[in-house]
Amino acid sequence: MSQAFRSELTRLGQRRVLAVWFGLTIVLAFMINAVMATVVGQAGTGNLPTPGVAFPTREQLESASGVMAGLSAASSMFGLVTLSIWAWFTAQDYSSGLIRVLVAAEPRRWPLIAGKVAALLLATAVATTIAAFATLLAAPLVGASGVSTAAWATDAPRVVIEAWIHAYLAQVVWGVLGLAVAVLTRSAMVAVAIGAGYVLLFEPLIKMVGNAPSDWLLGTTLNTIASGGTPSIQFGTALGLGAAYVILGLMLATWVLKRRDVTD
């Protein structure tokens, strides 16, 4: 598996891919803080029904964890980027025909998935770190909108580390799902379309249906992980559900890769 990991890491080192991924992460971090500043300034409260974004309330923004609120608020959007990159990186093996070379070199196949996941976990950690730094840099935008930032400095290291861990765990689930869909469909476009369609259309529509049980839905679960738990769902519960999504996604991807003929 370590051989596959090193191999994937070499291919993941393509500057253009990393520039797009990390660039989008930075842009998103600034954008969400700018939007939060506008929303809080105008409406005075959050929780607007915006697909893919869970805006915090003014009270949440003014708490110690408010400085990193942008990271959890845009968790689904960051997740969509992560899903897209994982899916693209996986589907590229099929579109380029590289899967033939990889499987001929490693006929057991499962180490290919394991190595790819390990390399992407590392890259996702870097992306999450960049997102956390960008959020810290962009947080003054919210402060400038009239929100009290007095509590932000009280426990900043703990808040930043916790926010990073929560965001990272949520990104990992998004990424694994992107990888699984890409292995299934052998297409990055289809995987991204499914991910975006789900986050931006399907889940918001489900939530609009009265009394629909939405707590277990993917976006809600991952937002809960990213924000470290909500009044309605505990962090541990959401994490368990997220882990189930990851295990299911990896099992499915591995089974399909092992069983399917390589005809690409």
Added chain:
Amino acid sequence: MSVIATSSLTRRFGDVTALAGLTVELPAGGVIGVVGPNGSGKSTLIRILLGLIRPTSGDASVLGEPITDPTRYAARVGSMIESSAFAGGMSARANLMSLAHLRGVQTSRVDVVLAQVGLLGRDREPVRQFSLGMKQRLGIAMSLLTDPELLILDEPTNGLDPAGIVEVRELLRQLARDGRTVVVSSHLLSELEAICTHVVVIRYGELMFAGPMAQLLERTIAHIDFMPEHDGDAAALADALANAGWQIERRKGAIRALEAAGRAGDLNRAATAAGFTLAHLVEARDSLEDVFLSMTAGETSAAAGVNA
């Protein structure tokens, strides 16, 4: 000893049979050609041997190991299947490094194979900027990373210009001279004539011929192509010679006397005796392509629709 052996190897894709009970043995050493028209099952055979797809039934072995466990021979086999495949945004060197890591090969091998295929000096350019010939050479370099005993190359000259074809042929010869067995597939027998020591011809998944190239060359039939001075006399000349016992075949632009090796003088005298003057007379053999076409000609099979 055979490097590859198959026994009743069959692969079906739905209703289409890509390999129909293929039984063949390929000897070790030299360049071995696997030839057949498009859709004959060449790529399906190669993919099965490399563990990319599973046979519907039958057995096969590669380097004496069963194909049910390709891990036992994967490191000893290098391959390029159909077109070469790599990450286009990366350099040739980075692509090779990535594969070297996966194969668990010393990265110093990267320079060796780059030199072997003549890509040193261009190895830091993005592969997407490479010509087709350079991409094929990189594909061969990737197949050489483990210094394999057996190389399996699927249509390595596909899409190359004549100069590129000559280059790849010379490279394959050199690899065989180094002691490897090189199995190379093509849909053109003539393309392999110059380099192969042994050849396997398949059509619609069935074995048509397997043996030394020399044995196949024996199947080429000597003939004489000729024409009278006046084109209008062609029919009369053909009839006259046929009546004199020659096996005559009318062709576009020429008359052909079959099974006439070394009898050009006799034919010339026979034509003169019948009152005709020959303006054109040439003794030749059927081309390998003619032999190949006669072996592989047949009704269109459903297999032709498969990328096999």
